[in-house]
Amino acid sequence: MKRKILLMKVFILVTICVLLVPMSIPEHQVNAFSPQIIQHGAVGDDVIELQSRLQYLGFYNGKIDGVFGWGTYWALRNFQYEFGLPIDGLAGQETKNKLVKASKYNEQHVKNALNKGKKFTHYGGVDLNKQKGPATGGNQQARQQPTGQTTPQTQQPQAQGGAGQQAAQPQAQQKPSATNVPNGFSQNDIQLMANAVYGEARGEPYVGQVAVAAVILNRVRSATFPNTVSGVIFEPRAFTAVADGQIWLTPNEQAKKAVLDAMNGWDPTGHALYYFNPDTATSGWIWTRPQIKKIGKHIFCK
Amino acid sequence: MLRGILIGILTLGVAGTAFWGYQEHREKNAVLLNAENSYQRAFHDLTYQVDLLNDKIGTTLAMNSRESLSPALAEVWKITSEAHSDVGQLPLTLLPFNKTEEFLAKIGDFSYRAAVRDLGDEPLSDKEYKTLKGLYKQSAEIQKELRTVQHMVLEKNLRWMDVELALASEKAPNDNTIIDGFQTVEKTVESYGETDFGPTSIGLQKQDDNYKYLKGKTISEREAIKIAKKYAGANGNVDVRVTENGKGSNYGFFSVSLLNKKTKNESNMDITKKGGYPIWFINDRDVKKQSISLNDATNQAIKFLRDNGFENLDLFESNQYDNIGVFTFVTNENDVRIYPDAINVKVALDNGKIIGLSAEEYLKSHHQREIPKAKMAKGEAKDKLNPNVKVMEDRVAVIVNDLNEEVLCYEFLGVLGDDTYRIFINAESGIEEKVEKLRNAEPLYEDVV
Numbered sequence: 001m002k003r004k005i006l007l008m009k010v011f012i013l014v015t016i017c018v019l020l021v022p023m024s025i026p027e028h029q030v031n032a033f034s035p036q037i038i039q040h041g042a043v044g045d046d047v048i049e050l051q052s053r054l055q056y057l058g059f060y061n062g063k064i065d066g067v068f069g070w071g072t073y074w075a076l077r078n079f080q081y082e083f084g085l086p087i088d089g090l091a092g093q094e095t096k097n098k099l100v101k102a103s104k105y106n107e108q109h110v111k112n113a114l115n116k117g118k119k120f121t122h123y124g125g126v127d128l129n130k131q132k133g134p135a136t137g138g139n140q141q142a143r144q145q146p147t148g149q150t151t152p153q154t155q156q157p158q159a160q161g162g163a164g165q166q167a168a169q170p171q172a173q174q175k176p177s178a179t180n181v182p183n184g185f186s187q188n189d190i191q192l193m194a195n196a197v198y199g200e201a202r203g204e205p206y207v208g209q210v211a212v213a214a215v216i217l218n219r220v221r222s223a224t225f226p227n228t229v230s231g232v233i234f235e236p237r238a239f240t241a242v243a244d245g246q247i248w249l250t251p252n253e254q255a256k257k258a259v260l261d262a263m264n265g266w267d268p269t270g271h272a273l274y275y276f277n278p279d280t281a282t283s284g285w286i287w288t289r290p291q292i293k294k295i296g297k298h299i300f301c302k
Numbered sequence: 303m304l305r306g307i308l309i310g311i312l313t314l315g316v317a318g319t320a321f322w323g324y325q326e327h328r329e330k331n332a333v334l335l336n337a338e339n340s341y342q343r344a345f346h347d348l349t350y351q352v353d354l355l356n357d358k359i360g361t362t363l364a365m366n367s368r369e370s371l372s373p374a375l376a377e378v379w380k381i382t383s384e385a386h387s388d389v390g391q392l393p394l395t396l397l398p399f400n401k402t403e404e405f406l407a408k409i410g411d412f413s414y415r416a417a418v419r420d421l422g423d424e425p426l427s428d429k430e431y432k433t434l435k436g437l438y439k440q441s442a443e444i445q446k447e448l449r450t451v452q453h454m455v456l457e458k459n460l461r462w463m464d465v466e467l468a469l470a471s472e473k474a475p476n477d478n479t480i481i482d483g484f485q486t487v488e489k490t491v492e493s494y495g496e497t498d499f500g501p502t503s504i505g506l507q508k509q510d511d512n513y514k515y516l517k518g519k520t521i522s523e524r525e526a527i528k529i530a531k532k533y534a535g536a537n538g539n540v541d542v543r544v545t546e547n548g549k550g551s552n553y554g555f556f557s558v559s560l561l562n563k564k565t566k567n568e569s570n571m572d573i574t575k576k577g578g579y580p581i582w583f584i585n586d587r588d589v590k591k592q593s594i595s596l597n598d599a600t601n602q603a604i605k606f607l608r609d610n611g612f613e614n615l616d617l618f619e620s621n622q623y624d625n626i627g628v629f630t631f632v633t634n635e636n637d638v639r640i641y642p643d644a645i646n647v648k649v650a651l652d653n654g655k656i657i658g659l660s661a662e663e664y665l666k667s668h669h670q671r672e673i674p675k676a677k678m679a680k681g682e683a684k685d686k687l688n689p690n691v692k693v694m695e696d697r698v699a700v701i702v703n704d705l706n707e708e709v710l711c712y713e714f715l716g717v718l719g720d721d722t723y724r725i726f727i728n729a730e731s732g733i734e735e736k737v738e739k740l741r742n743a744e745p746l747y748e749d750v751v
Contacts, residue, residue, distance in 0.1 A: 265662075
């Protein structure tokens with residue numbers, strides 16, 4: 001009896017192995033996706049491929065930009081729903097296998113277009129040449145949208161061949177054409193604040209720079225200051241770097257990092273609204289503010 | 303002969319310099335005048351807006367019908383916001399003018415709340431009416447003061463540039479008429495003290511709970527260092543600096559800075575004196591490459607939080623910035639998300655180490671709460687949504703609403719067009735408490751152009 005069970009087990013194992021081998025071949029050949037689990041907020045090559053494949057199947061109609069945003073998230077969940085996978089919004093191994101099986105990914109087409117900054121699409125069943133937009137993204141792009149999209153199911157047979165045969169020599173890491181920004185801010189806000197932080201605190205330690213950025217944001221939130229980043233920064237006499245033009249120096253990466261940290265919720269100052277350098281402060285009034293702490297050369301106060 | 307040529311050249315040189323100097327002088331004056339004019343505009347605008355504000359508050363007092371009251375209050379709100387922006391354009395930062403600005407903001411807040419509420423269902427209460435009367439009187443006083451200043455400015459041809467200079471130079475006693483005028487305004491407002499704006503304007507008072515929910519004994523400096531070392535994963539070879547909070551802080555904390563002698567890598571951290579909780583932690587390290595996925599980093603963050611006593615957390619947001627993963631977690635209590643209990647973690651994607659933590663909000667709001675039972679069924683709440691929104695996900699959550707109260711809500715994640723929205727419906731009253739449009743990734747402009 002025991003033996004019979006064992007035999008059965010061996011048989012089943014062998015069958016599974018035999019069945020699995022042909023399935024896994026295409027992946028090894030083209031080495032689609034890296035082994036990582038892709039989740040919301042991720043950036044990079046895998047996301048570009050994920051978006052392209054989802055678009056190929058007609059789940060994703062947004063821009064292929066290499067950032068896993070909400071559009072990609074819902075597309076992925078719909079895909080998981082249609083293909084009977086657990087719906088978790090994570091592109092794990094099983095989901096990726098299914099995707100690779102069901103869709104083609106023309107890496108070269110996508111990456112060329114991304115490199116050239118063109119508008120393009122990557123739908124299955126439409127000639128790729130028709131999916132390239134004009135060199136500088138114009139409004140005509142809408143015309144290029146494939147009409148009469150077929151449903152993913154009907155496309156499956158033709159897609160069965162496996163993943164992107166044309167996928168050529170592996171390219172260097174593709175830079176995504178979009179970026180994550182903290183909620184409520186734009187890249188230009190980040191840039192402007194980085195300018196201010198660099199002008200005000202470039203000699204300070206990193207925390208000191210985060211602190212200056214945090215003070216700007218605390219002021220935006222405060223009722224006694226203007227309600228926008230630019231309003232706060234350009235308030236007359238508010239920042240010496242603005243008054244003497246140092247704000248227009250080109251900020252380094254560290255200043256930008258500091259600004260991002262502050263926008264993402266780090267406030268090393270304990271809700272300070274003012275800061276000053278005790279060696280150069282020109283106003284007696286600032287000394288009367290309740291002081292919270294000192295970071296680098298700056299004293300932070302309420 | 304030679305002398306003649308020399309004299310000629312010199313004369314030319316002198317004449318040239320004089321001409322150049324005159325040009326420069328003219329340009330400088332033009333620029334100064336420009337700056338002066340924009341200050342003047344902001345100032346006269348401000349006095350005009352305050353005039354208008356006083357008038358408008360006066361008219362609302364005489365109104366009775368909802369149809370006219372709501373727009374009038376909305377107008378008051380608009381005027382305060384414009385006056386506020388005018389103040390922001392004047393070089394008053396070095397002058398204590400906060401009280402006046404705060405006062406303006408409070409009037410705005412009060413009128414906004416009254417304006418958006420359905421005055422047919424819930425007319426202005428007697429108390430609010432009294433507040434409005436008080437505001438009318440106070441704004442009249444401010445108006446009078448400002449008009450006096452304005453009169454002086456016009457009569458004596460006073461220049462804001464001089465104000466700037468007077469404010470900037472420490473030595474000069476502040477005897478400028480404009481400064482005096484604004485100081486009087488500030489004093490007048492200060493004397494109003496806490497005008498009672500009623501319960502509707504708590505939203506402005508920033509919640510500053512001073513970490514009242516924290517438990518535990520006061521820690522010593524040495525314990526603070528120990529905690530910081532644990533967070534930074536530092537062993538042995540570090541320079542340690544500890545400072546206490548300044549006198550102006552509402553709560554006690556230690557600031558610990560650890561400098562790794564070998565790598566020159568610095569970690570900074572603030573720790574509450576009471577109980578030794580981490581307020582924030584930052585390790586400034588350049589992360590040059592990505593070798594783990596965002597998902598792995600999430601798991602690292604969860605593990606790190608659990609190891610440090612932060613439990614029952616849900617991943618709320620995850621974002622990758624270059625080679626750094628930033629995560630926001632919120633408490634999950636019996637399948638109810640508690641949004642005020644938010645905690646941020648930063649993970650380096652090269653080795654999965656935690657390089658940042660911000661637990662301020664969490665520490666300030668986390669406590670054992672009584673979560674009320676929802677009075678509405680989920681379906682009922684869903685009926686309150688805009689029918690065009692396609693709901694994709696839902697759950698129960700506690701959020702802080704506009705009035706700064708914690709309320710139990712149904713949370714719906716829905717799609718409308720290409721955009722995703724997070725909508726909170728109050729589980730008791732069915733009010734739409736909050737609707738947020740969730741941000742998509744922003745295209746990089748260099749690539750678009």
